C-alpha cells in the first residue's frame with residue numbers, strides 16, 4: 295500500500311490545512327478517492343450545526359470491511375494484520391494475516407446471519423482483548439449490524455443500561471477474560487445483565503478462560519460450535535452488505551455531565567475516511583511497520599486506532615490482552631522488543647505508572663525499533679513526556695500528543711510525528727480539516743495568541759458524531775446548543791504565543807480518571823443508591839498516576855455505624871452499579887454540602903477543597919449555610 299495523501303513535511307501540512315479550510319469538499323473528496331466505494335458520492339458535505347444535521351459523502355455506498363480486508367488481499371494477503379500477545383507471556387502469541395483475518399471475519403459474519411442478525415440490528419459485544427473481539431466487530435460491520443462494544447470493566451447494570459438503550463438483539467461475549475492475575479467472569483456478568491434485557495434473543499460465547507459458565511437453552515450458543523456449523527456448510531462466501539455512507543457503523547457509550555451515558559453514533563463513510571487519514575498522517579505510518587496501540591477496543595481509541603484506522607491502511611496492528619504491569623512493569627517493553635514495534639501509542643496514566651517502577655524494567659530491553667511514540671486520553675505532564683521521550687524513545691522518536699474524543703471519531707489536534715513541531719504538554723496544531731476556535735463564556739471568539747478559552751470546532755469533519763442514539767435532542771443540547779453554530783468539546787484550552795494548543799482539562803462535570811471518562815453525576819447516583827446515604831457530591835482532584843482521582847463528599851443518616859465499613863460498602867455499591875473504574879478514591883463524610891439559596895451544590899468550592907486550595911475558596915457568603923464549609927475544610931482527607 296502507498297499513501298498518496300500522507301503529508302511529508304511542514305509545508306505540505308500547511309498547504310493541506312489551508313486547502314481543507316478554503317475548499318473542504320475538494321480536500322476530503324481527494325482523500326476519499328483512495329478508498330473502495332461500491333458507488334461514489336453525489337455530494338461531499340451537507341450540514342448545519344443548528345439541528346445538527348451533518349452528512350458526508352451522501353449517496354455513496356460502501357462496506358468498511360471491504361476497505362479493511364478485501365482490498366488488501368491481492369497485495370497484503372500474507373502480511374500480518376493482527377499480532378496478538380496474550381496476557382500470560384508463556385502462552386504462544388498468534389498472528390493473523392490479512393487472508394486469515396478475512397476468512398475468519400467472513401465465517402463469523404455467516405454465524406451472525408445464521409443467528410438471525412440483519413442489517414441495522416444492534417449487537418452488544420462484551421469481550422476481553424482477544425483476536426475474536428476484532429473479528430466480532432468486523433463481522434458486524436460486514437453484515438451491516440451496528441456494534442456497541444462495552445468495555446470489560448463495566449458492571450452488569452451498566453451493560454443492561456446500554457443494551458436497553460440500543461435495544462440490542464444479540465450479545466457476543468466470552469466465558470471470561472484474563473487481565474493480569476485476574477480472571478474476569480464475563481459470561482456470568484452478562485447473565486446478570488440479561489435478566490433486565492428482554493430484547494436479547496441470542497448470546498454467542500467464545501471460549502477463552504474455560505471458567506464454568508451457565509448456558510441457557512435456546513438463548514446461548516458457543517462461538518466454536520457455530521463456526522463448525524459454517525464449516526459444515528462448506529464455508530460459503532460472506533458478501534459484504536452494501537451500506538450507505540451515512541448508515542450507522544457503531545454506537546459507543548460515553549459519560550457526560552448527566553447521570554445517563556449517551557450512545558455516540560458514528561457512520562460508515564466519514565468515519566472510515568477520517569480514522570484512516572488521521573492514522574496515516576499522525577503516526578506517519580510506513581508500510582510493513584509494526585504498530586502497537588495499548589488501548590482496549592472497548593474505548594474509541596481501540597475502535598479507531600487498533601481496528602479501523604490501521605486495518606484500512608493495511609497496517610500490522612498489535613493487540614495485547616493484558617496489562618502494563620503483568621507479570622512485571624516491563625511488559626510493554628518486552629512486547630516492543632519481541633515484535634520489533636515501530637509505533638507505540640499509549641496513555642499518560644500508563645507512562646506515569648511505569649515511571650514509578652524506575653528504569654529496571656526498561657534496561658536491557660531492545661527498544662531500538664521505535665520510530666514514533668503517541669499519547670492519548672488526558673493531558674500529559676512534562677515529567678512523563680520527557681521520561682517517555684528519553685527513556686523509551688531514547689531521544690530520537692518524535693512524540694505525538696493526540697487530543698480527540700469519542701465524539702470526534704479520530705485525532706483532532708496533534709503533531710504529525712516528526713513533521714510538525716512537538717512541545718511537551720501540548721497537542722500543538724489542528725489536523726487538516728479541523729478548525730478549532732476558542733470562545734469565552736458568552737460564546738464570543740477569543741482571537742489572537744497567548745489566550746485561554748473553551749475549545750470549540752467551527753466546521754464539520756468526516757469523523758464527527760452524527761447523533762446520540764435514540765435521542766437527537768440530547769446531541770443538540772450537549773454539543774451544539776452551548777454556543778451557536780459551534781461544536782462544543784467540553785474542554786478548556788490554551789493557545790500559546792506560537793498558536794499551539796494545550797488542552798487544560800474538562801470545564802464540565804466530567805472526570806478523566808486514568809484516561810477513562812466518568813460523569814460526576816453518574817458516580818453520585820450510584821453512591822446515593824447505597825442504603826443510609828442521604829446525599830453526595832463528587833468532584834475530581836489531582837492524582838499522581840490516574841491524572842484525576844474521585845473525591846466523594848457524602849451525607850449519611852445519623853445512625854451508629856462503623857464509618858470505615860460504610861466506606862467499603864459505598865465503594866462496593868459503585869462497583870456494582872457502574873464498575874470498578876468508577877470507585878471513589880476518597881470518601882469524606884459530611885453533615886451538609888455547600889449550597890446556594892436555590893439549593894444548587896457549589897461544586898467550585900468542593901473542587902477547591904479536594905484540590906487542597908483551602909485559602910482561595912472565593913465568596914461563600916451567598917451560601918445557605920456558610921458554616922458547613924468550615925466543617926468540610928477541617929475534615930478534608
Ligand code: WT7
Pocket residue numbers: 548594595669670671672673674695696697698699700701721783784785797798799800806809810811
Ligand atoms: C476527553 C475525551 C479519544 C481518546 C480517548 C479519550 C481528554 C483526550 C487528550 C490529550 C488532553 C485529552 C479531553 C477529552 N483528552 N486526549 N491528548 N490531552 N486531554 O476519549 O473518553 O471520549 O475523552 O479526554 O478532556 O475531552 P474520551
